Amino acid sequence: MKKHQLAALPQIETLLQDPGVEKYIENLGRPVVAELARSVVDGVRRSVLKGDSEVPPFSEVLERLLAECGVIGKEKLQKVINATGIIIHTNMGRAPILREVWREAEEINCSYSNLEFDLKTGKRGKRKGLIPLLVSRLVGSEDALIVNNNAAAVFLILQTFARDREVIVNRGEQVQIGGGFRIPEILQQSGARLVEIGTTNISTREDYLSAFSDETAMILSVHRSNFAIRGFTDSPTVRELARIRPDTVLLCVDQGSGVIDEALPGEISVRTHLHDGADLVCFSGDKVLGGPQAGIIVGRKVLIAKLERHPLMRVFRPGKAVYSLLEAGLVRRLNGQNSMVAETLVLSMRELKSRGRKILQGIDRSKASVVESTLTSGGGSAPDESFPSLSVQINIGRKADTILRALRNADPPIIGIISEDRVQLNLATIQPEDIPRIRAELQNLLGG
Numbered sequence: 001m002k003k004h005q006l007a008a009l010p011q012i013e014t015l016l017q018d019p020g021v022e023k024y025i026e027n028l029g030r031p032v033v034a035e036l037a038r039s040v041v042d043g044v045r046r047s048v049l050k051g052d053s054e055v056p057p058f059s060e061v062l063e064r065l066l067a068e069c070g071v072i073g074k075e076k077l078q079k080v081i082n083a084t085g086i087i088i089h090t091n092m093g094r095a096p097i098l099r100e101v102w103r104e105a106e107e108i109n110c111s112y113s114n115l116e117f118d119l120k121t122g123k124r125g126k127r128k129g130l131i132p133l134l135v136s137r138l139v140g141s142e143d144a145l146i147v148n149n150n151a152a153a154v155f156l157i158l159q160t161f162a163r164d165r166e167v168i169v170n171r172g173e174q175v176q177i178g179g180g181f182r183i184p185e186i187l188q189q190s191g192a193r194l195v196e197i198g199t200t201n202i203s204t205r206e207d208y209l210s211a212f213s214d215e216t217a218m219i220l221s222v223h224r225s226n227f228a229i230r231g232f233t234d235s236p237t238v239r240e241l242a243r244i245r246p247d248t249v250l251l252c253v254d255q256g257s258g259v260i261d262e263a264l265p266g267e268i269s270v271r272t273h274l275h276d277g278a279d280l281v282c283f284s285g286d287k288v289l290g291g292p293q294a295g296i297i298v299g300r301k302v303l304i305a306k307l308e309r310h311p312l313m314r315v316f317r318p319g320k321a322v323y324s325l326l327e328a329g330l331v332r333r334l335n336g337q338n339s340m341v342a343e344t345l346v347l348s349m350r351e352l353k354s355r356g357r358k359i360l361q362g363i364d365r366s367k368a369s370v371v372e373s374t375l376t377s378g379g380g381s382a383p384d385e386s387f388p389s390l391s392v393q394i395n396i397g398r399k400a401d402t403i404l405r406a407l408r409n410a411d412p413p414i415i416g417i418i419s420e421d422r423v424q425l426n427l428a429t430i431q432p433e434d435i436p437r438i439r440a441e442l443q444n445l446l447g448g
């Protein structure tokens with residue numbers, strides 16, 4: 001029997017005192033790490049009892065625990081370096097919030113605030129601050145309303161104005177956005193009845209005209225955020241739809257991307273949709289606008305007021321973090337600050353080359369070099385467009401997958417892409433303050 005050996009098993013407490021483990025305690029919480037330690041030691045105990053192995057040395061048990069902590073640690077939210085060349089990356093938190101905006105919002109979030117307190121009357125106030133005013137100035141609307149995300153915005157609009165009634169949607173716009181937001185399903189969930197018109201590639205004014213009935217509540221026009229239809233294709237514009245719809249039919253546009261004034265081919269701005277006659281337009285706050293996760297609904301005052309009074313508003317309303325970040329970002333935007341997408345798109349080749357030079361300092365150019373590549377806006381905008389850019393390409397013999405993984409294991413993780421079997425790190429989407437980290441990691445990987 002191996003039982004006498006079990007006395008040599010490390011104590012949980014001793015493992016937890018190791019400096020490497022202590023770092024994980026700080027990062028993951030003591031009970032989580034303690035549980036991992038117990039499960040590692042239990043595993044060792046079982047295999048000793050079965051006679052599969054001797055009790056391993058302390059260092060080996062510690063190694064196993066650190067590895068387990070490392071695996072869990074990867075699931076924790078953390079900063080990553082986006083070197084993919086996709087500016088608004090849906091899997092990487094979409095738009096980074098401007099650091100100045102974050103700092104401005106800190107005081108409001110870490111203190112009490114007037115979120116729902118009217119400083120003029122000393123009574124309960126409305127949870128919206130200056131946002132309706134600021135958004136309206138930015139996009140040229142009568143009023144605005146904020147919900148948790150754009151999916152909620154679409155749902156609230158449908159619930160409020162189209163429940164038990166008909167909503168006309170072009171077949172070419174019955175899209176799925178990201179993981180599971182499908183227009184026909186959202187419509188069904190909201191209690192509205194979908195009336196499909198046209199075909200995938202072509203829809204006409206006549207298609208819409210013949211679909212109007214007493215039951216029609218609205219036309220919903222949905223932006224093709226993540227795909228493009230090319231070739232033999234046509235559909236009426238929002239302006240045309242505004243002209244042909246009966247007065248009783250609302251024209252709502254799920255614009256999605258939140259393009260305001262960015263030069264993105266194929267994107268129609270929120271302002272243009274309103275100007276062209278849309279009654280309501282909704283879009284995400286954390287795509288091209290560059291704010292926190294939110295859904296923004298803009299349009300006619302009477303309609304916004306009705307949305308505000310819907311009981312579901314209580315379900316969809318964001319908290320102070322969203323309001324404060326959005327407000328601070330909007331003020332800056334109105335004062336001339338460009339969105340991150342706009343700023344990234346206008347980076348000059350010279351700036352990108354300079355970033356590349358800094359990253360490759362001290363690295364043998366046969367192992368990595370700056371190459372031409374492309375940049376996309378992402379985040380449900382300009383799905384069919386790419387812009388010229390530069391990337392650092394790694395040219396060593398090791399498999400691209402292996403290099404990509406090594407970079408992903410860096411701290412912070414560096415997320416690149418593989419292009420023609422070579423790992424590339426796009427120089428436009430990285431943030432300049434990360435250049436030293438990237439250089440250090442490449443030096444580590446490639447040697448001098």
Ligand SMILES: *Cc1c(COP(=O)(O)O)cnc(C)c1O
Binds near residue numbers: 254255285379
């Ligand atoms: C992104 C997008 C949505 C979903 O917005 P979320 O903010 O992710 O909820 C809906 N419709 C369109 C057209 C989009 O581009």
